[in-house]
Amino acid sequence: MARRQAVNVRVVNRLVRYTASKPIDGDEVVSQLGAKKSGKSVILALKSPRATLLIDEEGRLVVHGTSHPEVSRAAAKELLLRLGQSDSGLSTERGPLVVSFDYGQPLRTDRIQEFVPEAKVDERLECVRIIDEHHDMELLFFSNGGGVALGARSENMVSLAASHWGTRFDAERLFVEVLVRNVEDPEAEGDDEAQGEPLDLKDS
Numbered sequence: 307m308a309r310r311q312a313v314n315v316r317v318v319n320r321l322v323r324y325t326a327s328k329p330i331d332g333d334e335v336v337s338q339l340g341a342k343k344s345g346k347s348v349i350l351a352l353k354s355p356r357a358t359l360l361i362d363e364e365g366r367l368v369v370h371g372t373s374h375p376e377v378s379r380a381a382a383k384e385l386l387l388r389l390g391q392s393d394s395g396l397s398t399e400r401g402p403l404v405v406s407f408d409y410g411q412p413l414r415t416d417r418i419q420e421f422v423p424e425a426k427v428d429e430r431l432e433c434v435r436i437i438d439e440h441h442d443m444e445l446l447f448f449s450n451g452g453g454v455a456l457g458a459r460s461e462n463m464v465s466l467a468a469s470h471w472g473t474r475f476d477a478e479r480l481f482v483e484v485l486v487r488n489v490e491d492p493e494a495e496g497d498d499e500a501q502g503e504p505l506d507l508k509d510s
Contacts, residue, residue, distance in 0.1 A: 313468045314408045317373040317461055318454075321401035324382045328391065329365025339388055350385070357381035368401075375400075402443075402457040407468040409451040412482040413475060418447065421478045441467035451481075 332348035335341040341350035346363040355377050358370040367385065372378040383393045415434045419425050426435045433446045443458040445467060455464040475481060 312410075313465060313472055314410065315461060315465045315468060316406050317403055318406050319370060319404040320372055320375065320378060321403070322369045322372075322375070322378045322382075323399040323401060324367040324369070325397045325399070326365070326367070326386060326391065326393070327395035330361050330367055330385070330389070330391075331365065332361045332363070334389060335361055335385070339385075352381055352384060355380050355384065359385055402459060403455070403461065403464070405455040405458050405461060405464040407453045407455065407464060409453070409468075409472055409481065411451045412484065413447060413449055413451050414480040414482060415447055415449045417478075417480055418475070421474075421480075436471070438467050438471075441470070443467060445471065447471070 332341075332343075335348050335350055336343060339350055341348045341359075341361075343349075348361040350359045350361075351357075352359060355372070357372050357378065359381060360368040360370065362368065367382055369378045369381050372381065379398070382396060386393045386396070418434045418436075419427070422436060424436065427433075428435050428446070431446065433448045436445045436447070438445050441458075441463055443464065444456040446454040446456070453468060455467065458464045458467075
């Protein structure tokens with residue numbers, strides 16, 4: 307049976323790097339705002355807006371943990387304001403995204419390597435990894451039908467990649483259909499034994 311549900315795609319993390327007109331002094335961020343040193347970089351966690359900021363040794367700011375550009379920009383502006391600096395002339399470089407997607411049906415990840423030999427099993431995360439060179443990203447597929455795209459450049463590209471692999475998995479009958487008994491079925495009324503049966507899982 308063909309997969310009926312559309313792929314649900316959502317941006318989890320948008321990596322953005324900002325360069326101010328004047329390089330940000332990491333030592334000032336540590337002394338004034340309580341940031342922490344990590345190697346040659348400085349890390350600061352903001353609560354409002356919620357984001358993780360990293361100042362590199364060249365004084366550039368990288369914002370992690372936001373899914374919308376306006377939130378990322380607000381986090382950069384908040385840092386500069388706390389340091390008494392203006393955000394005028396702030397340049398932006400958009401980096402890769404972390405995007406989640408969901409097929410809405412369980413997936414036989416234990417069989418993916420039969421049809422995609424280049425796929426790798428990640429036992430630690432309990433998923434299957436595929437380097438998708440055509441869509442320029444790495445994809446992680448989980449048995450519950452969910453997935454994560456790493457290194458993606460746009461949400462639309464993730465949607466295309468997820469749809470591509472979903473169609474391929476569907477052709478190999480790797481999706482599992484979950485059958486749920488219709489409790490409004492008059493033939494099922496009064497059938498206590500039938501109502502107590504577990505869900506029936508079968509390959510789609």
